[in-house]
Amino acid sequence: MESPNRSRLTRRRSGYGSDDLDASDDGDEGDQPKTKKAKLAKAALAKAKAKAKAKQKKKKGDASGSDDDDEDEYNALPIKNSRRITDLDDPTARPPIGSLEECAECHKEFTMTRYTVAADPGPGWLCHACAKAAGIDPFKKVAPRKRKAPTEKRKVVSYEDVERIPTLSGICIKVITQHLEDVEALGDIGVVSMNEILRVIAKARSLTAENSQLFYNVKNTTLTIYDATNLKPDALCALASLNPNLESLRLDYCGLIEGTAVEHWSNSLPHLKRIELLGPFLVRVPAWIKFFESKGPQLTSFLVTQSPRFDITCIESLVTQCPNLTELRLKEIGLMADSFLPHIAKLSDLTYLDLSRPKESLGDQAVVDLLAAIGGKLTHLDLSHNAFLSDVFLEDGVLPYTPVLTTLILSGLDDLTDRGVSKFFKAYRKEPPLIHADLSRCHELASDALTGLLDHSGRDLVELNINSWKDTSNDTLMTIASKASRLVRVDISWCREADDFVVKSLLDGCSSLAYIKCYGCNHVTDACPKKRGVNIYGVESHVAS
Template structure:
């Protein structure tokens, strides 16, 4: 029995995997041999004294019990050492993993701190020293921090130092985050800036940062005042207090691009402070009502240009009074986002009393319908026309409008006229001879053949700005479209680029999904050069890929902005300097990375 126990102890002992807790293999072997020799000696003594007397039998039995207890203790000790060795192996593996991840070991860090203190002459742990900051005497530990001057810090000062370090890291992280956000905002605006901003731009932004501490702009040039208005409007910082900075009694124009925080009295204050106004441009004017406009009609008699956005609290009667008051003086009128006023009757009053209008824009006016184009057709001096109605209008009304106004128009924008058919495009081809800008968007009736006829043998000079977005078949059950393509497709796109490609500056073919990849690759093949094209929108062209984007870059040397939302084939395109790619997979990361690489290249 004892031999079996010793054999088990021997087996357990030799399963010990390695040194741990200052126990060497030699020591384990020596302890084992000692226990085996003691057990053999006890067996020999029991064998020699087994027949002497009954007392010896009792002593032998007691000895045997003791041997069994010793053997069991040996087995338990071996198992304990085995568990400790396994724990040591696990700890060793964890330490290796921690080291592989780059984490510092606390003991090593404290040891390095002690070595540095010894080199620097500072007190060692357990000794006394005076705090570098508060000069109090304290007991130095291995965790004592070092101050900025090289001395040691007490526990309270160490906590303050840690808090300051944490706050500085947080501020730095916020700055980096804000910088990335500003870069993305610039990219969405089509701005890719290399290096630092100009001195003028930096000064303007600094003024905008402290706008609440500024009393007046002084003799700041009008273009810089306009730039400040852009920045503050984007930040939603134009309030009743800051708007006073833009009110000058001797100026003839007011441009406020975000009036969302202005009240009714603020608008009346604008008109009272600036009596010589000729141009009024107020965007998001949700609190503009009849009373401020009536005040403007009575005190600002020189107004020639009006641009009002989201003025939904102005009544139809007030609009009609406005048109009658300014009448023939009015040269430019832009009204947008009106959902509760300005109906067909008001448009008729406009056409009757404002015959000298040269620019008219009615964008997203909910109550304007089929009667408005007939009234607008009477404004024969119009040179710039932009219409976007939410109500459906007939193709005949649009034909009459184009037929009467076409010969004098320089820009034409028809957005959302869903019933306009091929006859409208043919009429534009026939009557319009001076267009530099054409927008015919959001239509699913006109065919690709009509677009091809429009741009083939057209006496109109090459266009500078073209927007034919969302002109496509909308039958989701047939994504490839009918046999005869609906909307701008391959042939119409080729005809457009043959007619105006050399002079185009801005092109929008968003959602024209029937333009094939072959047609796009043929137009942008790297050999056909479009020298002045600066902005192109190819969003929702599922066939667009990295090859096509690179070809566009080669064919358009002046390109500054490419919009490619939902173009999932664009992944790792090499973006040239000064070009903003908006959309596409990884476009944000790629643009920021290349922008930083360009800055690094400039530094070296």
């Protein structure tokens, strides 16, 4: 008969009634001292493992399926006791998520989660409250592993011809720009020096409403501000009032200009003939229309970049009120469309036209019709990044209708083909030849197009940009210097066949060369030849880090 003390001990240890379903008949064991609990637990675990092994062997070897009388499924240890016995074997083992554990600090029972942290010093685990009290954030993310620094990296080097001995005027300009706030008046320093000071100030964006008045004069007929970022509408109104005789005004980065300033210019600048603005985002349609009405036929140049509110109503007013325009730039105009072109076609005196980077590309036929109307006097044409333009507008528009063109900028026209451009230049018999040719980022163009361009305009070409003509052969690139010896600026970036010998041929054959751009030309190394007075940009060299 089983001792009642043992039954109570088992029930108190495990908490499961199933421990007493079958009692041992081995006789009374009596109460065991508490210090022997670990030994009893190990013995019970060993017994359970032995039974499990015997049962497995019996399943494999005995086909009759008879059971041993000594084995009973109800003698299996409870799950809770089984885990704790395992922990006694390996105290550092992490309990499964969802199990109940006792906090090593406050001794309260809590549920294990993936965020539970071990006690320090161990053994045991801490509940979330105790972990936070100990200054440990259980939810802290592990810092990402740092990548190993590469053993070799690409380095782009530019070789610039730096002026070794600065001029006296250069030193004076540097001192003035560094102490601009302390200058009371510039005096009669000349237009060239004043422009140079404005350029240096623009780099630091230090022109304000207060110091800008140093550059204002009632005698000014031309004023260029290269960075008007800090000039608010009131300051721009003051600009017109203090320079009433301006005939030409250029403002770059004039994002704060509003309709009030433009309307003020309508009355305060009675002699204005040329206006060039970069970034007049806030000027609305009524202000533009009032400005055009006030200037009338005397306005000959209207050059605007990035004016999202300039719509077809504005272009109608411009063409009607200012019919004597010779220069027109509507660059990055969000509302530009083919519907603008019939109105522009009425400006028969245009010599300069820039309709680049519209939000939606102009079409071939619309451009052909425009050139048929105004192309006879055009010397400058920029239709860059009109993605829908193809060889058609070259053959049907530029070829027959632009006999005096000297600057052709067609950057980013992906539909132009090497064969089509080559055919265009072979048939384009006109005088004078092109002086500035920019067909950069037209990825389909290659050797045939370059040969046609050089044969047509090479003898007078001053600036050439064939950036991203990746398939152009080395032999064709070598002919640039011999056919275009008057080049001053050349960009051969991302022409993969360009190498040190191409650079050498340009340096030797082009006596007026000022700079070469060769970004992305892996065969041009830091050992390429250099020449005094010529800047070389974008030379790639691989150096150990």
